[in-house]
Amino acid sequence: MRRFSWFNATSLTLGFAFLYIPMIILIIYSFNGGRLVTVWAGFSTKWYGTLLSNEAFLDAAWVTVRVGFMSSTLATILGTMAAYVLVRGGRFHGRTLFSGMIYAPLVMPEVITGLSLLLLFIAIGLDRGIITIVLAHTTFTMCYVSVVVSSRLISFDRSLEEAALDLGCTPFDAFRSVTLPIIAPAVISGWLLAFTLSLDDLVIASFTSGPSSTTLPIKIFSAVRLGVRPEINALSTIMIGIVTIGVITASLINKRAVTKRLDDEQKAAAA
Amino acid sequence: MAQPAKTPVVFAPWEDKTAKPLIEFNGVTKRFGSFTAIDNISLKIYEKEFFALLGPSGCGKTTLMRMLAGFENITSGTVLLGGRDIAPVPPNKRPVNMMFQSYALFPHLSVWDNIAFGLRRSDMPKDQIGDRVEEMLRLTRMEKFARRKPHQISGGQRQRVALARSLAKAPKLLLLDEPLGALDKKLRNDTQFELMDIQEKTGTTFVIVTHDQEEAMTVASRIAVMDHGKIIQVATPAQIYETPNSVYVADFIGDVNLFEGNVTATKGDKVEIAWAEGQPSIHATAPAGTKSGDRVHFAIRPEKVSISGDKPDDAANAIQGTVHDIAYLGNISTYHVQLSNGLIVKAQAANNRRLSRRNFTWEDQVWLSFTDTAGVVLNK
Ligand SMILES: Nc1ncnc2c1ncn2[C@@H]1O[C@H](COP(=O)(O)OP(=O)(O)OP(=O)(O)O)[C@@H](O)[C@H]1O
Numbered sequence: 001m002r003r004f005s006w007f008n009a010t011s012l013t014l015g016f017a018f019l020y021i022p023m024i025i026l027i028i029y030s031f032n033g034g035r036l037v038t039v040w041a042g043f044s045t046k047w048y049g050t051l052l053s054n055e056a057f058l059d060a061a062w063v064t065v066r067v068g069f070m071s072s073t074l075a076t077i078l079g080t081m082a083a084y085v086l087v088r089g090g091r092f093h094g095r096t097l098f099s100g101m102i103y104a105p106l107v108m109p110e111v112i113t114g115l116s117l118l119l120l121f122i123a124i125g126l127d128r129g130i131i132t133i134v135l136a137h138t139t140f141t142m143c144y145v146s147v148v149v150s151s152r153l154i155s156f157d158r159s160l161e162e163a164a165l166d167l168g169c170t171p172f173d174a175f176r177s178v179t180l181p182i183i184a185p186a187v188i189s190g191w192l193l194a195f196t197l198s199l200d201d202l203v204i205a206s207f208t209s210g211p212s213s214t215t216l217p218i219k220i221f222s223a224v225r226l227g228v229r230p231e232i233n234a235l236s237t238i239m240i241g242i243v244t245i246g247v248i249t250a251s252l253i254n255k256r257a258v259t260k261r262l263d264d265e266q267k268a269a270a271a
Numbered sequence: 272m273a274q275p276a277k278t279p280v281v282f283a284p285w286e287d288k289t290a291k292p293l294i295e296f297n298g299v300t301k302r303f304g305s306f307t308a309i310d311n312i313s314l315k316i317y318e319k320e321f322f323a324l325l326g327p328s329g330c331g332k333t334t335l336m337r338m339l340a341g342f343e344n345i346t347s348g349t350v351l352l353g354g355r356d357i358a359p360v361p362p363n364k365r366p367v368n369m370m371f372q373s374y375a376l377f378p379h380l381s382v383w384d385n386i387a388f389g390l391r392r393s394d395m396p397k398d399q400i401g402d403r404v405e406e407m408l409r410l411t412r413m414e415k416f417a418r419r420k421p422h423q424i425s426g427g428q429r430q431r432v433a434l435a436r437s438l439a440k441a442p443k444l445l446l447l448d449e450p451l452g453a454l455d456k457k458l459r460n461d462t463q464f465e466l467m468d469i470q471e472k473t474g475t476t477f478v479i480v481t482h483d484q485e486e487a488m489t490v491a492s493r494i495a496v497m498d499h500g501k502i503i504q505v506a507t508p509a510q511i512y513e514t515p516n517s518v519y520v521a522d523f524i525g526d527v528n529l530f531e532g533n534v535t536a537t538k539g540d541k542v543e544i545a546w547a548e549g550q551p552s553i554h555a556t557a558p559a560g561t562k563s564g565d566r567v568h569f570a571i572r573p574e575k576v577s578i579s580g581d582k583p584d585d586a587a588n589a590i591q592g593t594v595h596d597i598a599y600l601g602n603i604s605t606y607h608v609q610l611s612n613g614l615i616v617k618a619q620a621a622n623n624r625r626l627s628r629r630n631f632t633w634e635d636q637v638w639l640s641f642t643d644t645a646g647v648v649l650n651k
């Protein structure tokens with residue numbers, strides 16, 4: 001192992017400090033016993049308790065989780081289908097345009113995505129509620145899923161699908177029984193990514209939510225505008241925890257699959 | 272009462288004008304962009320044939336098979352299977368199975384499930400699938416590895432699983448893309464005989480790609496020699512070897528001595544070929560239509576050239592040279608004999624004496640001789 005030079009060590013520390021000190025402070029203060037957010041008054045978990053008896057927050061949490069599940073599942077199905085067609089569909093007309101367009105939502109300002117969805121929902125007369133948030137989240141997380149899945153599909157050996165067809169599978173059966181099991185890690189990490197993104201989202205949700213369907217980020221944001229309360233710290237800490245677990249799991253699944261594949265290929269080459 | 276000896280029935284449907292081919296290529300061309308991978312091929316393959324495709328790397332063998340299996344569109348021409356145009360039939364509806372050059376084993380399934388994959392999608396009753404898989408495992412000697420995943424077995428074992436998987440459904444037509452390349456010689460020979468045996472039992476038609484000429488000679492009913500997307504010659508192994516139709520085929524299959532020269536005299540089907548200053552003309556038998564003045568190649572296999580110390584009196588052709596090199600191959604030796612004009616001619620002789628008692632050694636003056644029917648005259 002190479003030793004870090006002092007320069008490397010310093011830049012690493014500074015960089016990570018910059019990224020994580022705000023969050024660490026928030027987490028620490030969520031265990032603050034006092035009412036004032038900025039004055040430390042001893043360790044306590046009482047704000048977590050208050051949180052659990054706060055109906056409004058619990059409702060919002062439940063809405064968020066439902067929206068997350070539904071939108072990430074929809075996004076995974078649609079995103080995987082899109083990735084499959086774009087990678088496998090051959091050279092159909094306008095393919096380059098489509099593959100370019102699927103990445104557009106990645107760079108589109110969220111305000112614009114949110115606003116345009118809002119206009120659409122008003123135009124078609126859809127009442128704003130959970131359904132509209134789910135649709136909106138599906139739209140913007142789908143492209144993340146399709147990026148993850150298509151990068152896996154590109155390295156996927158086409159002749160496996162051909163072998164399946166050759167042995168009597170219909171194209172759909174070949175996808176279900178050969179392609180999908182092999183790309184499953186990418187699909188799962190795509191789902192987790194979509195779920196965390198949906199959990200996080202404030203801007204698009206504020207455009208598309210209705211009075212009875214406030215998500216947690218919206219709730220937090222509006223609560224904070226009336227002044228930071230210690231429960232919010234506790235709530236945010238929980239969200240940080242969930243998102244961290246989601247992201248780490250997604251990348252672990254993907255990394256394990258990649259290492260396993262490389263390992264298999266190495267063994268195959270050595271054999 | 273003595274029965275008249277039965278004449279054995281020779282399997283040669285391609286000689287029979289009334290026989291219906293199983294596969295028929297009619298002027299088939301396949302282009303990838305501007306590159307022509309298959310160039311106007313017409314070809315008939317008959318039921319129960321063991322048809323071998325031979326040719327250098329990149330000449331279009333795999334492409335030809337992929338068109339039969341349904342993975343490549345045909346640019347122009349038609350392919351008929353059992354008299355029906357197969358262009359509109361999707362791969363999963365064709366009575367064809369293919370063993371992929373890259374094996375294409377399903378990495379998430381065990382060896383057992385790989386072999387059962389096609390059977391589960393056929394109309395075979397569930398309770399027979401197990402027996403069939405076991406049979407295939409026995410055939411390829413993979414019984415011990417049935418529960419392993421493809422990445423847990425060796426390259427040769429993977430090849431055997433791929434073979435077993437493609438054989439399992441006993442299709443009407445089986446396409447094998449270099450099925451035995453990764454096997455050791457003994458296992459390869461055994462498997463070759465298994466394949467021939469399977470074919471005899473099931474009547475499956477085989478199309479096989481191989482880089483091993485000996486393998487093609489052993490198993491094939493006919494061989495097609497390909498080059499740059501074209502078929503150069505289609506014939507039985509013996510015909511390909513004994514009467515190649517071109518220098519390309521003569522050179523590609525086996526070892527050959529080539530002499531380029533001009534026809535100076537013809538008499539019936541006998542010709543004389545002048546091929547070098549100061550060397551005697553070659554007396555040979557030429558195909559009809561060969562005229563004086565034609566530029567031709569004379570091709571002769573090393574084992575048809577005799578080597579002797581004294582000039583044989585009655586040989587149609589006798590050329591003198593010195594032994595330049597000797598390749599000892601165990602049962603036979605190949606002598607590389609240099610003629611006075613520098614050309615090296617190979618002659619093979621059986622080693623029916625012990626090494627120490629051998630007749631010739633380096634730098635010996637020797638005579639090479641052959642009859643006037645031993646070689647072939649090629650005009651392309
Ligand atoms: N999808 C493709 N796109 C473009 N060119 C291709 C494609 N598939 C094959 N070719 C080209 O067509 C030619 C014939 O390829 P093919 O795979 O049939 O060769 P082959 O005879 O099987 O060779 P080998 O003995 O090395 O397996 C090659 O020059 C190859 O580069």
Ligand SMILES: [Mg+2]
Nearest residue numbers: 332333372448
């Ligand atoms: Mg090939």
